[in-house]
Amino acid sequence: MTTERIPILRMGKCLLVTIQVDMHDQLAMTLQDDLASAIAAQESNGLLIDISALEMVDSFIGRMIANTAAMCRVLDAETVVVGMRPAVAITLVELGLTLPGIHTSLNVERGMAVLERAAAARV
Amino acid sequence: MTFPPIVAKQESFQLRSSVDVVVARRGVRDWARDLGLSVLDLTKVVTAASELARNAVVHGGGGIMHLQVVRAGAREGLRVIFKDQGPGIPEIERAMQDGYTSGGGMGIGLPGAKRLVNEFDVSSTPSEGTCVTIVRWKV
Numbered sequence: 001m002t003t004e005r006i007p008i009l010r011m012g013k014c015l016l017v018t019i020q021v022d023m024h025d026q027l028a029m030t031l032q033d034d035l036a037s038a039i040a041a042q043e044s045n046g047l048l049i050d051i052s053a054l055e056m057v058d059s060f061i062g063r064m065i066a067n068t069a070a071m072c073r074v075l076d077a078e079t080v081v082v083g084m085r086p087a088v089a090i091t092l093v094e095l096g097l098t099l100p101g102i103h104t105s106l107n108v109e110r111g112m113a114v115l116e117r118a119a120a121a122r123v
Numbered sequence: 124m125t126f127p128p129i130v131a132k133q134e135s136f137q138l139r140s141s142v143d144v145v146v147a148r149r150g151v152r153d154w155a156r157d158l159g160l161s162v163l164d165l166t167k168v169v170t171a172a173s174e175l176a177r178n179a180v181v182h183g184g185g186g187i188m189h190l191q192v193v194r195a196g197a198r199e200g201l202r203v204i205f206k207d208q209g210p211g212i213p214e215i216e217r218a219m220q221d222g223y224t225s226g227g228g229m230g231i232g233l234p235g236a237k238r239l240v241n242e243f244d245v246s247s248t249p250s251e252g253t254c255v256t257i258v259r260w261k262v
Contacts, residue, residue: 022149025141025177055152056166058173059232087166095170095235096221 006031008038014046014115015039016108020053028064036071045077045122046115050108052083062097069102078118079103082111128193128202128258136188138205144176147188154190155201160261168201168259171236175205175255178232183207183253193258200241200260208252215247 004027009016015038023031039047049065051057057065069079080103084092092099105111134154136147151172155165172188179186186207193202212218221234233255237243242258 022145024145056148056169056173058170058177059235060173060177085166087163090163091166091170091239094167094238095174096238097235 003030005034008034010042010044011112013044013119014048014112015042015044016048016050018050018053022055023061025060028061032064032068032071035068036075039072039075039077045119047072047077047079048108048111048115049079049081050083050111051081051088052085052107054088055085057084057088057092059095059097062092062095062099066099066102078115080105080111080114082106082108128195128198128200130191130202131194131199132192134190136190137185138176138179138188138207139185140180141177144173144180147176147190148173150188150190151201151203154192155259158192158199158201158261160201160259164259164262167239168203168257171239171257171259172203174232174236175203175257178255179205179207179209179253183209185209186252198260200258202256202258205255206252207254211249211251211253212245212247213249215245219245 006017006019017035035047065081072079082105084104103114105114134150136150137143138147148169152165152169155168176188184207186205189204191202193200217223218233240257241260244256247253
């Protein structure tokens with residue numbers, strides 16, 4: 001299998017990733033590893049994950065998002081998940097996955113505002 | 124007496140790898156859309172199918188998914204059958220409880236998938252395999 005990767009963008013002290021493909025499990029794990037490495041290498045203090053293109057989040061992808069947020073916390077960075085579709089949110093809760101401790105915002109703009117406030121509070 | 128639903132259409136998907144899981148859930152999504160399920164019902168059945176397809180690959184050592192449009196009287200729905208020839212589930216009652224896991228997972232797969240569909244049936248024979256059938260009816 002070729003090593004496909006989801007691009008991670010840098011915006012100042014924050015990293016931005018937009019998941020636009022239906023990820024298979026290996027791709028999700030690669031993204032999780034790439035994000036941890038990028039946070040450490042670029043000394044980022046915020047990560048924004050845009051999942052507005054995702055039609056479905058199952059327990060594997062949900063767990064990958066939760067693990068990524070936990071890793072970021074240990075690496076001294078905040079994570080915000082933005083753009084979750086209403087049907088995805090309802091399904092996740094019914095599935096039994098409530099993503100405790102994860103910041104969410106309705107869109108990228110509000111998510112960036114959350115990260116900026118968190119960054120300002122550090123100083 | 125209830126009659127078993129009539130199968131109007133069927134397609135089968137191999138489940139051997141995590142890429143196959145993506146192809147299978149895409150098939151479920153396309154059929155659910157063609158059938159005219161609501162966005163929420165579509166999302167639920169695709170998510171349930173994704174969990175069960177992954178189970179067949181990870182715990183069942185691979186298997187097959189049969190995707191069907193079924194009719195029962197005036198009702199139409201999507202039925203998805205997952206079959207594997209894996210080790211089977213020794214304690215189905217426990218596997219259906221929230222939080223029970225054979226290791227590695229979060230223990231929400233089977234009971235979580237059950238909550239997302241209208242009908243759910245699991246049968247398993249040790250060392251022969253597991254068969255899970257789900258149905259989501261169109262409202």
